[in-house]
Amino acid sequence: MGPWALSIAVASTFVSAAIPGGPAAPAVSLSASFVLKTTDAQGTDTVSGALSFIPGGEVCVAVKTPNVQEMHLSPRELVIYYPERDLAFVAHFDPTQPPPMLDALAAGIVDPGSTLPRESKLLERKRESGNLVTRWRVVVGGAEAGEMRTVESRAGAISIELSEKSGKPQRRFTFGDRIRVGTHSVPRTIVADYFAAGGVQSREEQWSLADVNKPDPRHPAQIGCARLRPETKIQTLQW
Amino acid sequence: MTRPASVRTVGFRKWAGTFMVVAVVSGAMIVSPLLEHPVQAQQGWGPPPQQPWGPPQPGAPAYAPPPVDAGRALIEGAQDARADENGTLWFFAGCLLGLIGVVIAVVAEPTPPPARMMGKSPDYLTIYTQAYRSEGKSAQLRSSLWGLGTAVVVGVVIYVILIVTILKSQPTTYAY
Numbered sequence: 001m002g003p004w005a006l007s008i009a010v011a012s013t014f015v016s017a018a019i020p021g022g023p024a025a026p027a028v029s030l031s032a033s034f035v036l037k038t039t040d041a042q043g044t045d046t047v048s049g050a051l052s053f054i055p056g057g058e059v060c061v062a063v064k065t066p067n068v069q070e071m072h073l074s075p076r077e078l079v080i081y082y083p084e085r086d087l088a089f090v091a092h093f094d095p096t097q098p099p100p101m102l103d104a105l106a107a108g109i110v111d112p113g114s115t116l117p118r119e120s121k122l123l124e125r126k127r128e129s130g131n132l133v134t135r136w137r138v139v140v141g142g143a144e145a146g147e148m149r150t151v152e153s154r155a156g157a158i159s160i161e162l163s164e165k166s167g168k169p170q171r172r173f174t175f176g177d178r179i180r181v182g183t184h185s186v187p188r189t190i191v192a193d194y195f196a197a198g199g200v201q202s203r204e205e206q207w208s209l210a211d212v213n214k215p216d217p218r219h220p221a222q223i224g225c226a227r228l229r230p231e232t233k234i235q236t237l238q239w
Numbered sequence: 240m241t242r243p244a245s246v247r248t249v250g251f252r253k254w255a256g257t258f259m260v261v262a263v264v265s266g267a268m269i270v271s272p273l274l275e276h277p278v279q280a281q282q283g284w285g286p287p288p289q290q291p292w293g294p295p296q297p298g299a300p301a302y303a304p305p306p307v308d309a310g311r312a313l314i315e316g317a318q319d320a321r322a323d324e325n326g327t328l329w330f331f332a333g334c335l336l337g338l339i340g341v342v343i344a345v346v347a348e349p350t351p352p353p354a355r356m357m358g359k360s361p362d363y364l365t366i367y368t369q370a371y372r373s374e375g376k377s378a379q380l381r382s383s384l385w386g387l388g389t390a391v392v393v394g395v396v397i398y399v400i401l402i403v404t405i406l407k408s409q410p411t412t413y414a415y
Contacts, residue, residue: 036357042315047358063358071353078353082361089364093350101353196322203322205354237368239350 028053028109030181032212040203050224051102052215053109059101062224070224073101078239081226088232091239104192104205108175109184112150112157123147131158138162146170156185168199182214312363316370320349324378333386344383349375 031052038045049063063069070081078101081088107115112134113122119139126133128151136148146165151158160173171194175187190207228234332340351371356364 040315041318042311045358049358061357066358067360069358071357073353080353080356080364085361087361089361091350091353103354197324197326235365237364238348238372 028106028184029055029214030109030184030186030212031215032186032209034210035208037206038203039206051105052224053106054225058225060225061102070226071101072224072226078237079226079228080237081228081232086229086232088226088228088234089237090234091237093239104173104190104207105209107160107173108157108187108190112148112152112160116148120148156187164199169193169195171195179212181212186212188212309362309366312359312366313370316351316367317374319351319355320371320373320375321378323351324349324375324382326378326382329379329382330386330389333383333388334390335386337387337390341380341383341387344379345376347376347379348372349379 031050033048033050035046035048038047046065047063048065049061049069051059051061053059057075059071059073061069061071063071068082068084070079070083072079072081076092078091078093079088080091113136116136116138117140119142121137121139122134123137124133124135130153132152134150134152136150138145138148144165147163147167149161149163155178157173157175159175160171162170162172164170171192173193174191175189177188178185179188180186186209188209190205190209192205192207193201194203194205196202329340329344332343334340336343349372351368356367359367
């Protein structure tokens, strides 16, 4: 089993946490404004806008800067809409393998243990400085794919680290400044570090959320859900 | 002492010949770039005229803004595809499945995470996706071919060792 199987398995489970029918599908319903700073070999990019996890398992993102854009991920398709040009890109995919979207956010909202494939085994559970430290062996399709180490406080996860079988890190999520929204504890600062094969850091995402709230189910304000008009130019995005 | 007239004539011819060669080469060096870039032929040695800021003059040709992030989209798409590619998986696909693994590597379409397209322009999105898929496919094909090559080399080595072992283990017969 390749080292990326771990990442794919857990990432898709994070996504399924926001999609109905998934193995661990809490009804996540929240909206917030965000600033995302991404740093990689090419430099730093800053994106800001608003996002919402919609009851029913869809994710909508309205980007305000640097380009006005609306993204809508549902279990079957991804729509990226540019309202200023009335242009939309639509990608269709297998509902059993939706692409990971906002996995850093989803990872901070759901219970880390519930995101693992069912065959995974708990290796260790201990208290350290008042926090619960848990180590899991991640098993995908009967084969060991790596490990997941989580540190949790009463409020929720502080950090999640996925590593290869060899011990080299794959992804690391660090959460802070939590706020209670309905039944969920939502982190308002998230740092996600992504590592390439061999453990070299390839990318860092820094999320800052503000105005986190649970939308009123009677008046759902669907943020940036890419509502296409009949005259919208649609291009199929090969996926 | 004066030189004979024949010697002077030969010296002048040599000098004139050298001058002509230098003149032709210099001329060619000046003219050939102008032939490659005809626009330069209209330029003088002085500094280029300053482009006034603001909207173009009436009647002047209007140019589209340069595709600022096209190159970046290409580089980032290729770079992300290489970083995301599961080299180990495709190596073993080629190694264990042989040609079938290579065919799967050719057919399978790598797809970029949608979050990387947040806030990007439509042009960036198109170029990035194409670059990602193209480089991802090449990378997984390379890995699967390495796997196939390794399997073939290992197979040949094992085959040679077996043949040598069998030949050595057979009793030597002598004909008298």
